[in-house]
Amino acid sequence: MKKTILILSFLFLLISCEKPKNENILQGKVENEQLAIVSKVPGKIIQLLVKEGDLVQKGDTLAVLDIPEVDAKKSQAEGAVISAKAQYSMALKGATANQIKQLEAKQTGLKEQYEFAQKSIKRLGNMLKDSLVSQQMYDETFAKYQGALAQYNAVQAELDEARKGARTEQQTMALGQQDRAYGALQEVETANKERYVIAPQDMSIETITLNLGELALPGYTLFNGYISNSTYFRFTLQESQLKGFKKGQEITVSIPNSNTKIKGKITTIKQLGAYGNIATAYPDYELQESLFEVRVTPLNISETKDLITKTTVTLSL
Structure with a gap:
């Protein structure tokens, strides 16, 4: 009994593996372009x-x-932008009104000291000619005069710079820091969108x-x-079956599940490099022959909206 069951199972397996009776019918698959996100x-x-x-x-x-890392970096970038904008604005505008007033007051005081030192050195110069003062006293007063002149010139330059704003190089540097801060913020915002x-x-x-x-x-x-509206039909042909097929040719594909036919155009004929890419059932072929994929694109894509991917379609040779 067991032997009989084994023989029947073996016969059933052989029958199920036989080719279709109609060898002029080529089977293929419904395919869609895949997309991975x-x-x-x-x-x-x-x-x-x-x-x-x-x-x-x-x-x-x-x-x-x-x-969460993006949120922390965004706060840092926003703070850097605020700081850089303030530095660039300060470089363009220069000192504030109160700072200029302070410098003007300092300039007035140093000017008075300079003018006093200038009058003193003139008087001592005349007295030195008459030998009324020593050379040491004159030299000490002259040194004070030079110091007052230097301080006056320094505050004058400082006041001019405060009124005109920072140097061009400093302004450029501040602008670069601002652009860099905006770039960092934009980078964080881009990451945040992701x-x-x-x-x-x-x-x-x-x-x-x-x-x-x-x-x-x-x-x-x-x-x-x-991908929506990307349906096509894929068939696997051996080299000897390519006769009669050419790119751009219009053919009719049959849909066994619905007993309908769809017209299409051959858009691709390319050699298959791997046995695992075969789409046609019963892929017996001569080993010396190459395998080719024939891709058929429907002429009217709306006719394929109800087709299920990987289901079988047929084509008459």
Whole structure:
């Protein structure tokens, strides 16, 4: 009894592996262009706004990440911008009105000291000629005169600089610091936008790889899906079957599940480099022959809206 069951099972297996009776029918698959959406910055998922099977449009938010490091850096960058703006404004405007008043008062006092020292040195010069004062006294007074002159010239220059503002080089340096602070803030704001995972195209969500609370690392795929209106048909042909097929040719593809036919155009004929890429069932072929992929694009994409990816389609040879 057991032997009979084994023989029947073996025969059933052989029958199921046989080729289709009609060898003039080529089987292929319904395909869609795939799209993977990855995260750019590390963060925990705090919101998932879609579920598997949803159709989304370009620009829709799919998930929200929690990135506390960005919030801290944003506060630092905003403080740096405020400081840099104040420094650049001070470099352009120069001293305040109160600072100029203080310098003017200092200038007046030093001017009086300078003028007094100037009168004193003139008097002592005449007295020195008549030998009424010693050379030592004259030299000491002359030294005080030179000091008063230097202080007066210094405050005069300081006042002129305060009225005109900082040097051009200082203004340029302050402007550079301001631009640098704005750049740092812009960088943080860009990173802050990356907390929102956005759909780059109209697509259907097929798989979601992470759940709420899980950590998304940079470059990790969060969503997989198919691009909307990207349906095509893919067939695998051996070299000897390529006769009669050429790029740009219009052909008719049959849909067994719905008993419908869809017209399309051959857009790609390329050699397959791996056996695992074969789309056609019963892929027996001569080893010396190359395999080729024939891609057929529907002429009217709206006719494919109800087709399910990876289902079988047929083509008459």
